[in-house]
Structure formats: structure tokens, C-alpha cells
Amino acid sequence: MESPQLIDLNKYKGLTWHEDFIVHLASIIRPKVYVELGIYHCALFNRIIPYAEELIGVDINSEAGQYMQISHKTRFVHAMTQDFIKQLEAESITIDMLFIDADHSREAVLQDFRTYLPFVSPHGIILLHDVHPGNEGLIHPAWCGTAYLAAEELSRYRDEYEMMTIPASPGLAICRKRQTQLSWQEPQRVNQDIKKRYSIVCICQIYNELIKGNLERFVKYVKPLADALVVYDDGSTDGSYEYMLTQTPYVIRGYHNDFANEISHKQILLQEALKLSPDFILWLDADEVLTANASDCLQSLCSTCIENNNDGVVFHEINLWRSHTFRRLDSLYDVGWFVRLWRVTPGMGYEETRPGLHQRPYPSSIKRLQWTDSVQVLHYGFSSKQRLAHKYLVYQSHGQSGYDMLDRLISEEQLILERVPRELFPEGLWIDEEQPIPLTWEESLAYVEDYRAEVFKPQFSIICLIYKSIGWLKFVYEQVLKYTDMNRKEFFFVANDATDEVLAYLRENSIPHYEFNNSSEQLLEWYVNNVYRAYNFAASKAKGDFLVFINSDMAFSPGWFDNLWISYNGSNCVCSRLVESGKLPSGTYGIEKDFGRTYNTYQEEQFQTYARFIAIPRVENGGLFMPLLIRKQHFDMVEGYPEGQVVIGSDIFNPVIARWGEACISGDTVLMQKLKAQGIVHQTAFNSIVYHFQWGEKDSKGTRQSFFLKSGKEE
Template identity: 70%
Template sequence: MKKYKIVCICQIYNELRKGNLERFVTYVKPLVEALVVYDDGSTDGSYEYMLKQTPYILRAKKNDFVNEQSHKQLLLQEALKLNPDFILWLDADEVLTANAEHCLQQWCKACEERQLDGVCFHELNLWRSHSWRRLDSLFDLGWFCRLWRVVPGIRFNEPKPGLHQKPHPVTIQRMAWAEDIQVLHYGFASQQSLAHKYLVYKAHGQRGYDMLDRLISEETLTLAKVPRDLVPEGLWVDDEAPQPLKFLESLAYVEQYREEVFKPKFSIVCLVYKSVPWLNFVYEQVFKYTDMTDKEFFFVANDANDAVLSHLRDNYIPHYIYTNTPEQQAEWYVNNVYRAYNFAADKAQGDFIVFINSDMAFTPGWFEHLWQAYNGTNCVVSRLVESGKLPSGQYGVEKNFGRDYKTYQEKQFQQYASELAEAKIADGGLFMPLLIRKEHFRKAGGYPEGQVLLGTNLYRPVIAKRGEACLSGDTVLMVKLKAIGIKHQTAFNSIVYHFQWGELDSPEVPPIPGQIKVALNMGSAQGIEDSLLTALPASVGLATPLTDIQDNYAIQAQNYLEKHYPDVEVIIQNATHMPILDPNRYTIAFLQDDLRSAAIASDQQEVNLRQASKLVTNSLQTALSYAEYDFTVIPETPDAAEKWHQLMTTVFQERRIAEQSRRRKMARHKVSIIMTTFQRVHLLRWGLWSLARQTIPFDFEVIVVNDGLQDETEEVCNEFKEKLNLKYVFTGHRNLNGKRVWRVPGFAMNIGVKQSSGDILVIGCAEMFHNNDTIAKLVPPILNNPKLLGIPLGKDDRSGAFLSYVSDNNGSADPNIYDKCANLNVKLPFLMALHRSQYFEIGGYDEDFVGMAYDDNDFIQRLLSNGCKYCQTTASTVHLYHPRTDGYYANGGPPEWEYNKKLYLSRIGQIVRNEGREWGVIKFAQFKGAEKLIKLNWHEDFIVNLAGLIQPKVYVELGLYRCYLFNRIIPFAEQLIGVDISAESGQAMQQSSKTRFFKGTTQDFARELAVRPLQIDMLFIDADHSQEAVLQDFLTFFPFVAPHGLILLHDTHPRDEAMMDPNWCGTACQAIEILSQDTRSYELMTIPVPPGLTICRKRQVQLSWQEK
């Protein structure tokens, strides 16, 4: 028999630590011709281990968990270079059942003979044991295509970020399901593995029972013993069946592994002893030029003075204190340096350590290039540019960019470094920054305790005294590393500036009194507040000074802080008994009162939990009651104070990371502020005046589009041209014949956007008065998420009182008049920030809106349908008074709006506009008739006609909305049941002896059917349109469908990706793809007309009259 060449592909990440990798190699490698592995940034030794097992390893620069699909594509491409006949896909926590080698070859032969593209194997999920598998909660339904026949063009769909995507190549169409070979999955076999999966998935946004909680929930636990003959020799463990745990018990063991799961992978360490300015300088530099994901940074205060110690403590800067003995302090100072670095290595949590000096400055990518140069058998140093204060060493460059932090020429150095860098690695070099595997550092014995006397044994060294001939401690370390097979190498693209003797040459300064950084108000939990005030440095209590305040508590607290403690960065407050004290400061809400369990939920508490920056509770049970939130649990145990201090240190470090990220993003972005105007010169002036007084922390431009007449608008714009980098655009050419022709501002806005160059747009009208730094507040959310729409707090000056006041008082605003203004609908783009890409994805404003109004409604509705979401900011604006059309504020607007209103309603659901034509261009006239209404509910007529043909005895509809379809089916069915969570749906249902409304979820109804089963002849699934929900509904109700009964699934063929928005079609189409993989008990077809309808017939044989 021909032996088929099988190559196995596998992704790994820190699998050695999880106990998976040795088992995988032992039991999978003998089955295949080769292993091709993608290492997703492992730091635990997995990469080094696999280097000894296979030459085919792809290595990522950093862990990128959510791009699993693109990694598979890379694995596939690498595997194809080996010219395999078949590819076997497994994860590192999986092995195949016994006798797999023979079975694999038999299936390869079957694929060739039967022209199959792949073979699916059943997955046996071992549950907290080595011999018991879980059957409930979808754990026994896993059939995945594992064996792929190599055909020309084999590939995955265009890879996209995200979890749980189609796991096999798109070219696989014809599959078989193997009964003689299965997959033993150890990913759930221990509490450690389950905790890892649960915490990692939760950190990546997974929520709900199916996507997260079922990983640890055992309320319905059903287990079966794995037959011994399925388990490969050497893996059988005859253990006891795990006893079901309560969910709270499961959460408890998860918490035990939290620190292990989120342990940093790299530790950057720096010594400091006497200079606060150098401490601040290097701290700022590291965070400025280093992606701190998976990393910790800490100082070792090495015989440090009081100024350094108090600064580290009061600013929550991570540090350890190391004190040499008086005898050691009398030695050559370098001895104490090496001792302190050894101490730092012991404290480091990371698998890798990066040693740096306090007098160093960094460049973008300095760390990434060190990590990229690491190959498992080396330690890597950066290439230094040194000031010339001292002679440089091997590969060092002497060039002065400043000899202390005050004279540092950062811009010039960065330019020089970019020219100097080259993609090259060479043996030897200088000694810091040094990236080294902690295990290698320990195995070599670390640094000697000083310079080593020349000629003495390096492993029993004699420490030299100042002036004696010696080897440096750095050199000794490199020699000892070489002896264990670790090379000392330099990465020539990791460039770092070394001032040389920076801290040593700096003068000592006395301690400076620290500022209060943390304010506490724990309400009734006064005991906790007192203990925290003792444990947390630079903190102050607010409960006492605010005791007598009854009204406007939050405002009074803000005023008190601003007056007495303006440097407070973090507030820790009770989550229940007071409002968020200051929304502009980082707030930790402490939840002690589990009001939900007591059935006395508080609106104030719920609002606080949503608004707080971080949530802490002292009880796992309380955290479970508020399961939608992520809590840090700090029980009231003896180490609670230490844990609070650790939390605060983490918070301050996270804030620093966020601030550096914000600065980097701001430096990369340009903001285009686009204002449209139509004969409102006096209001435009106030809009520009209020904009000009702002501090705008971005590169920006202002574009004013005049869509009216050639009046004084350009003259006003010229007043602000320099201050606001203003560009004036006239688009009112249609009015030049003397006849003023009004049109919706969307035309002008399109033109302004096309004229702009920023990647962030702030769009609005001329009559917006900016009360504060609106641009600085509206834009930042979009830098983190291009799908957000930054909106302000807004007022509408309908009476003109606000405009009169600012006109009479040189632009000053009266808060009382502001408060009396009507609220502005800020969800329309009076003033709004959005990403440029979103504007263009939907085709801008629809230029068929040639009537009045509704252009903004349409524009916003399409943005939301395209996945955008509102983000409320603290930007404050007022829509200045100008006369409105009669009926402006009436329901629906005046009659003149009717044309655009009808057009708006007719196009709901059509996201992209202006297709096939040029838009956003200056023309003399733009008129076009309204298009016909677009009908997107064609499926209703289709289903009604089908029901009339089928005449179902039992019709069930999951998801009713207003019962439009359901009520039309009544004449054709004997019994009809409609299921929906909304009572309004039941009210819309026509009353009939044949109809029944079930209020609840689809799964609630399924539980009823399990007790009182029905045979359903026609089932329409139109509830939650997510892939997971559609799959669950299909699999749950399928057993209740009569033989040759029909299942109809809606929204399964969206027009485009935009239509896959959760508010529209969702990802129902992905469910159909999955269901199409195994159609042994049913057949499927989809009508490819958006939004799509899939028809499923349940059957075992083709002809219904042949099946009983």
C-alpha cells in the first residue's frame, strides 16, 4: 500500500508550562512525516524545546492570539513547501486516539479514491481528568475537519482577526466523518487549563454561557468514561470521575490562577540610587519607546537615598529596595551594582530579563529588535551610541547628543539612530541593554559580586579591589554563558543612547515633599478607608471634610479636590452610597453591598459600576452577582493592604502606559475640522472665535465650506486663517445668478471632507459655540476605536438668550443661561468626531436628498448600521440661535420635509450610497429624483406562499417583532406558536384559538418542549442573528422538527460585510456555513437575495413517503 506523506501543523504558545508540548511531540510526531509549528511568541521554553524537535518553526515577534486564522495560513504555506499529500491540523493540547497511524493512512487512501477533500474527527473533551470526557453543553458535538487533502490552490479565506473562525481551508468542500479515529483534547483536563482558557477568553471580550461560562460551569455536568483502548499506550490514567462544582467554586479556582495567567513575560529592570531626575528620565523613556504588553518594569533602589525612596513610594513606581551591608558599601561601588542586578533577577517575574542603565535613552523598536534577534541559544544586547564622556567599546559609536538629561538632543539622536540601524546580528558587543532568558542567567550563576581578579577561577572568583588587574563582571557573565552554549550577540537595529556616568556624575538633591495622588471616600465602610489610608502612600480621606454636604455632593467634592488636592489622579470610592465624585479623574469603585442578591438594586449603584474606571469587591459571591463586570477581588484577609498597594501600583503604571499611547497616537494623527455655513456669518464668527481659544493637541486644519452667497464669510475666515490653519471653500455657485437655492448641508460637507487631509474628522455647522476644549475631548476615543462617534454635551439656544449674553460680554458665557437652554440632540452631527474611513465606507452624505432635512438622520443611521457607536465625551457646545422654519420642532417637521422623509424611510438598510457616481465635488446644480422604495422584506411573501402550499399542522416562529409575518400564516396552519422576549410582540399577535404567544427566550421554550414535546412541521428562526445563537436554536429545535419538516432561517445572505452588523443580519450566514459541513440528516439551500433566506428539510431519505 502506498504510504501517504502527512505533515502536521500546529500553533503553540507557552505550551511547555501547561504540560502539553512533550505529550504532543511524543504521540504525534511518529504519525507524520514532519511537524510544522507556529510559535506565537512563547517565552516559557516552548520555542527552544521545539527547535530540538523540528526544523520547521515559524516564530512570531509577539503573541497575537486573535489572529489565529492568519497564523494557520502561514502554517499552510510553510507545510506546502514540503510537498505533502495531506495536512493534519492539531493543537498542542491534543493527540489522536490509539492506532491512529494505520487509520490515517487508510483515510488518505479513501480520500484519494472517493475524491474527498478532508476528513472530520470527533473531539473527546477530557474534563478535569485524564479518562473522563464531558458530554453536555455542546462539549460532545465537536467534529472538526482535521485531515486535509492537498489540492491546487488550497488556502483559507482572507484571514481576519477574531476567535472561532472556520478552522479549515475554503477549498475543502467534500468531507467524510471518521468513526475509527478521534481526538483526545487535554485543554479541559485540569483546573489550570480551564482557568487559563477562561481568563484569556474573557480578556479578549468573550461573554455569555456558550462563549465563556460553559468553560467552568458544571451545573449540568454529564461525563462518560473514555474506553481504555482509545488511549495511546502510556497516556492512560484510571482516575475518579470529577464531582460537579458549583459555579462559585469554579470561579474560586479560576482566581487562584489569575496571577499565573497574566504574569509578565519580560522584566525590564533598572538600578537607581541617588537621582530623582535620572529616575524620571529613564522611566519616561522606557514607556515612551516600549510596548509594555506582557512586560513589567521595576527599579531596584540600590542603597538609595531618601529622595529616591520617597519619590518611588509616593508615585507608586514599581520598585524593590536593596541594601548592601556597611562592609559591602565600603567596597568598590561596582560590586554593589552587580549584587543589585542579581537581586533584580531573583525578583523578576518574567521568563526573560532586560537589564538597562538609568542613564540610557531609547528608540522605537529597541526592544522588539532585541527579541527578534533572540534564537534560543543567545543573549542579545543593543548597539550603543555613547556620549564620548568615556571611551566606547565593541560596536559602540561615540557621538555626543548630550551628556545629561538636560542637554539631551532627542530629535537629532532619533534621526541619527534611524540612519545607523541595520538588520544585522554579530557576535560580541557591549553589555547593556541586555536581553537574557532568566533560566540561562541562573544556570550561568548570574553576575559575580564585582570585577574578578585576573587569573582567578571564574566559578570561585576572587573579587578585585579598585586598581587591580581584573575582568569586568559583565565579561565574566558572558564567558560563563558561552560555557553553557549561550552566545553573546549584538542586534544592530536596536539602537540605544548611553550618556555614561549619568547618575554617578549628578548631584544629590534633598527630598521634595510629594503631592497627594489618591483620594478615598468609602462611605459607610470607614474601617476599610482607615486601613487604606495607612497602607497607601500619598493618599487622603474625603469622608470627614465632606461630612456635612447634603446637596450636589459630587460637585462639592470636585471643588474641594480642585482647591486642596489638585494633583489627585485616582479616587477610590464606595460604589453604592454616592455618585461618581469626579468623572474626569480615574475612579476605582469599591462594591461591598450586594444589592442585587438582596433584590433591592440601586440605580445609583448601577450607574457607578458602568462609569467607574476599575471595579473592586471583597467577595467572589458579590462579583458573581454582577457577572457582566470585571472585578478585582480583594478579600478582607491579612494581606488585603498589600494587595491594594499592588493594585494601585498597577493602576498608576497602566495610566502611564495609556498616556504614552495617547501621545503616540496624537502625534500620528491629523484632525480636519469641517464647518458648513449658509448665510450665518455672525454665528460663524462666534464658532471660529470659540474654536480659536482652545488648546488643540493635534496637527489640525479647519475647513469652512460656504454653501450660500459670496458675502462676508470669506472675510471672517481670513481673520482666523493663521490661528486655525483655515481653508475657505466656496460651493454656492448655483446661487451666483442671484437666485438663492437652498440645499441640505450634506452636499457641502461631502465637498469639505473630500478637500480635507485628516484621518480624524470633526464635522459640524457654523453656529456651534465651543464651551471648552471640545476637539481635545471629542477626538481621543476615535484614536482607540475608529468605530466610535465622539459626541459632546450640547444645548440648543432656542430663545437667543445665550447668543445675546456672549455677544454683550466678549464671548463669556453665563452658566445659568446655559443650564436653561434646551437639550440638543447631540446624536445628530451638530458637532461630532469620527474616523475618515467610516465616512468613506458609507459613501458620505446621500446626494439624492434634494429636499429639506433628514439628511443627517440618514447619514447617522448608516454609520450606526455600519458598526459605529456613540461615545459620550465631556466636550460642551451650544447651538446658537437662528430663526427656524414654522413647525421645526413639531412631530415630523413641516410639510417641506416630506420628500426627504420618504426617501429616508425607503432607504433604511441600504448603508452605502452615491455608488457609481462622483460625489463631494463642486457643481452648479445637483438635483435628482427620489428612487423607488426598496423592499427588503420579500421573504414574508415567500414564506406565506410556502405555508399555503405546505399547510403545516404546527408552525413555530422564533423572534416575532410585530408579528407581521406570523399573523399572515394563521389561515394556513392548525396550530401556531410565536416566541419572543418582548411583551409587545404578544400584544401584536392576532387572538385566535390556533395561536399561542410564549414570552421568553428560545432556550426557555426549548426547555418546555423537552417536557411537553411537539412535532413541528414548519419552523422559522428569526431571533438573535449571531452565529452562536442561530446554531444553538437550530441544534436545540432540530429534534422536535417532524421528518421532512421545514426549517427557515432568515438573514443568511447579507448584501455585504456592512450588512453583517448585529443590528441587521448579524453573522447568521456563518452558522449556515458550519451547518453545511454535515448534512447527513438534512439538506440546505440559500436564496441569494439579500438579506437571504435558507431553507432546510429534515430527512433521512429523499422521498418523504419512503420515510416513516
């Protein structure tokens, strides 16, 4: 008897192409149960593990199991393929993907196919290997055998399944078990068992949603639909971040608004959500809610998704237009279908997270989709002029242009509206409104301009007092601009009973400032009283959501501001760690080290080196008082600083202001005590390093002409 002809697989690598093909197919189908008859060294079997929930490998060779990757999902069965049938019957296993690659004879393949077919789920896949050998030599029993004859015979029958062969050696036949062409029309088997309840985690990205009126509606109507709510805050300053901290423990904070990196943020959201081990992910934006029937339908959609081996469910979006009642139909506004419900699968994630707008919003691992109109999305992002203006201006600022990419957001030249049926709205959201009248292009542009200041208003206000020294004014102004990214920030001086020279310099150089003058009686008080009053005045003028108070005799290091902001947690106010000249004793966390006592003697390079050396990412309670980052709402809530130092023992909310020489506590300390009573903690960021010259302007030369003229004093 002739020895079998052997084939060098290194020379004929194309003979194993079927493995890549089947792995890719499994990644699309995501079988709950995968069975492989004849696993050899598990080269294919182990690659399927990420894509199936349960995997069973059957082989008559006991050593085959040694190659199987150990996992809670895998099982090796040492048996003849026909013997394993008895276990299938006993365990009521239903197979979603079956790979027949054991005995390659016609008779064995036919027997395996016919005995396993009843255990394959409706629209399950059966794969037959070696059914198109490329030459006579491959028909040898040691290679493809006569499996091709089995495929030829099975292809004649079309009642229970359909079959085709890929004509590339050694060949692969693909069979789908079915009664109907469409899987979702397949008669469903009634399950008498109690239906499983699927865990759903909702993910959402937010940015300044309170000012747009979105967040409270979102929480009220979406939170009850999910087992957990995971939020990525993209640098909000309007209170959205603080509000969400009261609604869910799963809030991820981005420190700088980064609209173009939406996919990167979604990947972070997804990773956090997957830690909660959900069955499904529900993706919604903060300006969206689901229609009234969502609570009844979501579990059913999850179940159908599992039964049909789908990865996601696609919902239709209803775009409300300049009202809470009417939807827009023209200009592609009614053709939006988005994958909102994602089935959790192994390896779920985004392949790429590059910056850019209008990318695919769902993970690349989602392949098989099902569409539904039983639940829809009510989108409020276009429901008012304010929201439309916000979208238009933000997209415009990111370089979008043209009708399709930008102007369509506000153009109403082709406007077609339709009233949304009342029954689609969750209880409390229906408003019976008149249909909006179409606006001209000029009218649309006009309302956009009305909101420009709101959209681009500064988020942070950096505030410095000045009164007599142009030198210190110039120094601190240059320092702030040098070491601070001024995007979405304003920096202004308060000329506090300032000299004519200071006022003239501010005006002539167009330096942002406000003028504040105490009364002649107030000028006779302790000078620090005038300082606290000026800071309160500055807060009233600030446009930002956050205030940052600094002194004029300060120098800064890179990251001083960013690290203050990063250290903010929603219930604190944060100060920098000071390195002080030693002119006066330092305080809590302060470091006495002389890098110059005037701006003329400042050793900037040496200070920057030292600042890098001592900066550590740490936050501690207490500390000194400036620079101070504080939420404006918190500052206003406690009515700011007291108008001076406070007599010890007096009520901090109705204080007795101390006179010069009286025992007292500082107004800074009283501010922190008032904040603490409201749950706001005073903290110090150890990586925000600032140099304090101490009494810089106070000790500087210069006249206080206006002060003495107003007070009637002699200098």
C-alpha cells in the same frame, strides 16, 4: 443549401455558463483524471488544470492542441474519440470526470457515452453538453445538434448510473456512475499492487504550552505519526519556542502573541508545510493527541480519501474534563467534529485571513469531506483547573461573554461525564482516576481567580538600578514608558543603597521598586561589586520569563525593545547597539557621538533622527553589555553576575573577586563567558539603538547619605 444561422456570443453570453459550472464542480470533486472530448480552444480545459492531477484533451483538429496550457499534468491527443479508446485500454486509465462535447449528433453522443462508461471510476462524473437547446435554431448541427435525443434515451436507464439535465440553454446533463447511493458503500476493487505510503505533515500552533503541560505529551505521541512537524510559535516566553527548536527544524516564530489572528497563522503554517510536498496535512493543537489506533489507521484514511476524491477527513473530538479519564457529554461538549486530515490539492489555502475568533479552521479549498470514528482526538484543553482557567481568562480578555461563548468553559451545572475506554489511550496516557465531583458556579469562579496571576503575569521584566539622582530616575522612567509598549511587561527600579530622597520619591509616586542594601562590609568594597549584587537581586524578584537590564543614564528609540526580542533566537542573549556621548571611550559596535551628556542637555530629536539613519536589521556576535535581554532561565542557570570584577585567570564559575587596582576582567564579560560555556551566545542587534550618556548618575549632584551613614565614611 442554406448557410447555418450564426449566433453572436457577445450578445448571448449565457450560452457559456456551463464552463463556470463545470469548473466549480471540478474544484469540489478534484478528479485525479479529467478527460474532455472536443476541446476546441481549451477555454474550459485550461481552467480545470488547478483541480485535477492529470488532464487529457481529445480533438480531431490538430490546431486545438496549440491552445492547451503547457503543464506536466496536461496531454493533447489528436484523434477521433473512438480511436482514443484503444489508448485508454492500453494505459489502464480510469477517468474521474468526463466531458463529452465532440460530435453533437445523437448517434455520436450515445457511442461516446457507452464506449467511455467502462473507463469511468465508480461515482465518477460524466457531463454531456448541448442537451437542452433553447430554441429550434440551436438544434442545428453546427450548434447543439441532436445531442438532446441522446440524453433523453440515456435517462431511461438507471442500473449503472443516474442522470439529470439542467434546463438552461444550451443545457448540461450530469451523470454519476454508481451501484450504491453512498460512495463509501461502493464495492471496492482489490488492488494487488503495493499500496502507496502517503506523506503526512502535521501543523500546530503553540503559545506557552510548557507551563500548561502540553508540549512534551504532544511531541511524544504526535511526532511519530507524521513525516514532519511544522510549528507556529505565537510569541511564547515560557520555553515552548526553545523546546520545539530541539524537536523539529520547522519552527516559525511570531514575536507578539496574536490570538485573534489564528487563521492568518494557519495560512503561514500551511504555506510552510506545503514546501515539504506532502500528500496530506494533519492539523492538531498542542493540547491534543490522536487515539491509540492512529498509527494503523492514518494511511488507510489517506487512501480512502484519494479513492473517493475527498478533500478532507473529519475526526470526532473527545473532551477530557478535569481529569485524564472522563469525557464531558453535556452542553455541546460531545458534538465536536473537525476536519483534521487535509488532502493537499492545487491552490490549497484560506480565502480570507481576517482577525476574529471561532472561524472555520480548515482551508476554504476543502469541499468534499468524509467522516470517520476509527481515529479520534483526545483533547486535554479542559483536563485540569489550570487549563480551564487559562482558556476562560484568555477568551474573556478577547471580549467573549455569555454562556455559549464563555461561561460554558467552566460551568458544571449540567455536568454529565463518562469514562473514556482505556483502549483509546496511547500507551502511557491512561490514568485511572476518580470521577470529578461537579463544582458550583462560585467554586468554578474561585479556581479561575487562583490562576489569574499566572495567566496574566508579565513576560518581560525591565530592570534599572538607581541610588542617588531623582532627576535621572524621572528621566529614564519617562523614556522607557515613552518608547516601550508595556503590554505583558513590568518595569521596576532597584533602589541600590539609595538615598532617603530617592526612596521617598519612589514611594510617594507609587513607582514599582525594590530596596536592596549591601552590608557595611560590602559597602567598603569596589562600588561595582554592589552593582552586580543588585542586578542579581533584581533577577530574583523579576516575574517575567525574560530579563531586560538597563542603565539609568540611557535614552531610547522606537523599536529598541521589539528589535531585541526579534533578534532572540533561543540560544543567545541580545544587547542594543549604543550611541555614546564620548565622555568615556566606547566599545565594540559602539558609536561616539554627543547628543548631550546630561538629561538637561539631551538632544532627543537629533538622536532619534540619527537612530533611524543607522538602524539596520543585523545581528553580530559580541558587543557592549546593556541594555541586555536574556532569558531568566539562562541567567539563573549560570548563577547570574559574579559579585564584582574577576581576577584574570581565575575560574569563571568559582571566581576570585578583584580588589580595586588589581588586573581583572569585568563581571559583564564573565557573565557572557559563563553563558557561552552553556551554548548561549552574546550578540548585538543593530536595529535596537539606545543612547548612553555615560556615568550619568555617578557624575550627578546629590548626596549618598545612606551610603556614608552605613559605611562610616566621610563624603
